Amino acid sequence: WGRCQMLSIKGITTTVGQEQQAGMKEKQVLEDLEMHLARRDTEALFQEQPEIGNQYLEDTLLRSYLKTHLPPKVLEEVHQDLERFGNRLLTKIQPLSWECELNPPVFRQYDAWGRRVDHIHTCSAWRRMKEISAEEGLIAEAYERRYSNWSRLYQAVKLYLFSSSSGGFSCPLAMTDGAAKVIESLGIPGSLKNAFDRLTSRDPEKFWTSGQWMTERRGGSDVASGTETVARKQPDGTYRLYGFKWFTSAADSDMALTLARIADAEGQCTQGSRGLSLFFLRVRDEEGKLNNIQVQRLKDKLGTRQMATAELWLQGARAELISAEGRGVAAISHMLNITRIHNVISAVASMRRMISLSRDYACKRVAFGKLLKDHPLHMQTIARMEVQVRGAFLLLMEIVRLLGLAETNLASEQEQLLLRLLVPVAKLYTGKQTSAVAVEAMESFGGQGYMEDTGLPVILRDALVLSIWEGTTNILSLDVLRSLAKSQGQVMAAFLSTVQKKLALASGTEELSPAVQRAREAIRSLRQFMAAAGSEQALTMELAARDFSYSLARIYTG
Numbered sequence: 188w189g190r191c192q193m194l195s196i197k198g199i200t201t202t203v204g205q206e207q208q209a210g211m212k213e214k215q216v217l218e219d220l221e222m223h224l225a226r227r228d229t230e231a232l233f234q235e236q237p238e239i240g241n242q243y244l245e246d247t248l249l250r251s252y253l254k255t256h257l258p259p260k261v262l263e264e265v266h267q268d269l270e271r272f273g274n275r276l277l278t279k280i281q282p283l284s285w286e287c288e289l290n291p292p293v294f295r296q297y298d299a300w301g302r303r304v305d306h307i308h309t310c311s312a313w314r315r316m317k318e319i320s321a322e323e324g325l326i327a328e329a330y331e332r333r334y335s336n337w338s339r340l341y342q343a344v345k346l347y348l349f350s351s352s353s354g355g356f357s358c359p360l361a362m363t364d365g366a367a368k369v370i371e372s373l374g375i376p377g378s379l380k381n382a383f384d385r386l387t388s389r390d391p392e393k394f395w396t397s398g399q400w401m402t403e404r405r406g407g408s409d410v411a412s413g414t415e416t417v418a419r420k421q422p423d424g425t426y427r428l429y430g431f432k433w434f435t436s437a438a439d440s441d442m443a444l445t446l447a448r449i450a451d452a453e454g455q456c457t458q459g460s461r462g463l464s465l466f467f468l469r470v471r472d473e474e475g476k477l478n479n480i481q482v483q484r485l486k487d488k489l490g491t492r493q494m495a496t497a498e499l500w501l502q503g504a505r506a507e508l509i510s511a512e513g514r515g516v517a518a519i520s521h522m523l524n525i526t527r528i529h530n531v532i533s534a535v536a537s538m539r540r541m542i543s544l545s546r547d548y549a550c551k552r553v554a555f556g557k558l559l560k561d562h563p564l565h566m567q568t569i570a571r572m573e574v575q576v577r578g579a580f581l582l583l584m585e586i587v588r589l590l591g592l593a594e595t596n597l598a599s600e601q602e603q604l605l606l607r608l609l610v611p612v613a614k615l616y617t618g619k620q621t622s623a624v625a626v627e628a629m630e631s632f633g634g635q636g637y638m639e640d641t642g643l644p645v646i647l648r649d650a651l652v653l654s655i656w657e658g659t660t661n662i663l664s665l666d667v668l669r670s671l672a673k674s675q676g677q678v679m680a681a682f683l684s685t686v687q688k689k690l691a692l693a694s695g696t697e698e699l700s701p702a703v704q705r706a707r708e709a710i711r712s713l714r715q716f717m718a719a720a721g722s723e724q725a726l727t728m729e730l731a732a733r734d735f736s737y738s739l740a741r742i743y744t745g
């Protein structure tokens with residue numbers, strides 16, 4: 188061995204005379220190494236969790252928009268409330284959202300003694316969301332009109348902030364807002380005053396949510412041929428409804444608006460859309476018993492699992508006719524307009540939440556020796572998503588601004604025509620945008636984006652419904668064509684005139700000239716297509732409807 192022979196163990200240099208001491212130290216080092224490896228087998232991945240702060244204060248575009256457009260006094264009040272609401276969302280409401288996801292509704296058809304109860308049990312967090320919606324005036328704000336024509340925009344901003352933290356409760360709020368709008372459009376008749384007051388209440392004890400029961404066994408958007416529910420008039424003037432509702436969202440709501448066909452004395456019903464009338468019904472009576480309604484089952488959905496969606500049998504449900512007979516589709520169109528706008532709000536909110544998390548993660552995650560934010564390609568990807576969500580946000584704000592003007596009788600004819608066009612255009616386009624952005628944003632987290640307990644897959648799943656609910660992309664594209672035809676070109680003239688005015692304002696800024704030029708080229712192409720299409724058959728226009736609607740969305744957004 189030799190006295191001068193050296194041993195090197197983990198950086199410990201020693202002579203043979205120190206072998207015993209070195210052996211002990213070697214044993215300790217190996218034990219430490221084994222322990223370290225054992226810990227590494229069980230410890231979590233060392234990545235920092237992306238976080239969000241006060242979503243109002245962090246949203247620079249939202250704050251800039253409000254500062255630009257709102258009157259100073261309104262801005263002062265709104266700013267204080269939104270800052271407070273942003274803190275409440277972060278500290279109180281967001282944790283409830285995750286509870287709603289982890290505790291979806293459960294359907295119990297029978298009690299322990301075999302009695303039919305059809306009870307849909309929702310978690311306490313879901314019920315708390317309903318109370319919070321009332322306290323924050325998420326429906327009331329639009330109908331109190333404290334800020335005149337700006338009230339609707341302010342409500343939309345609160346819903347936009349609430350949506351991604353709502354645990355799916357933004358869906359029943361959409362239908363609740365739509366129901367309130369229908370009742371208001373009917374002049375709030377005496378028999379519906381209690382319902383309207385409850386739908387727009389700030390008191391959690393009084394606040395109601397509403398369902399929208401339109402889809403039946405034959406399918407969704409084609410209500411004219413798909414509605415089989417029959418309404419039979421009673422001696423007291425009310426009606427009894429008999430039929431099967433295939434897809435009823437927020438089945439735990441307090442009331443619903445639904446379409447049905449009125450049977451005549453011989454039991455015959457008028458077919459087509461002219462045979463449809465609109466009815467109001469309470470889901471349960473004062474004792475909590477279902478209104479001659481049986482729940483067949485809850486739907487097993489890809490997303491929005493936090494919310495109870497059910498198949499319902501109406502077996503003589505007591506209801507009130509609220510539209511003119513045969514004018515149900517026209518009456519419920521007010522509801523569809525509002526729910527489509529809510530769809531846009533949810534789409535923009537989902538994109539904003541995913542990008543906020545992606546941005547924060549880029550400031551924390553180290554890969555290949557530097558933070559993600561210091562990789563140009565990664566930042567280019569986030570920037571492209573940011574452009575999408577900013578454009579969608581501004582389109583949303585334009586729609587709710589126009590709606591606020593219309594609701595306070597301040598909208599010009601051109602603004603009313605523009606609103607009619609932009610609602611389906613924005614709904615169909617943002618519904619597609621949000622799916623694409625959500626997938627792209629999920630990818631920016633790498634493998635972690637695919638992990639269920641990060642909460643990111645929930646956002647993607649819930650976003651996918653937004654291109655389907657309230658009319659698919661194709662259905663809405665055809666609706667766009669109908670709006671053009673029905674107005675005999677006035678809607679398109681209003682669109683082009685408004686866009687030209689916006690471009691004229693922007694053309695004075697040198698930095699914007701390339702963008703202005705591209706927008707003008709797009710308008711030129713649109714005009715050329717319309718001129719050529721004027722002589723084409725209806726089939727040609729139908730085949731172009733989707734691309735045509737996308738073009739309208741991109742031009743106006745730009």
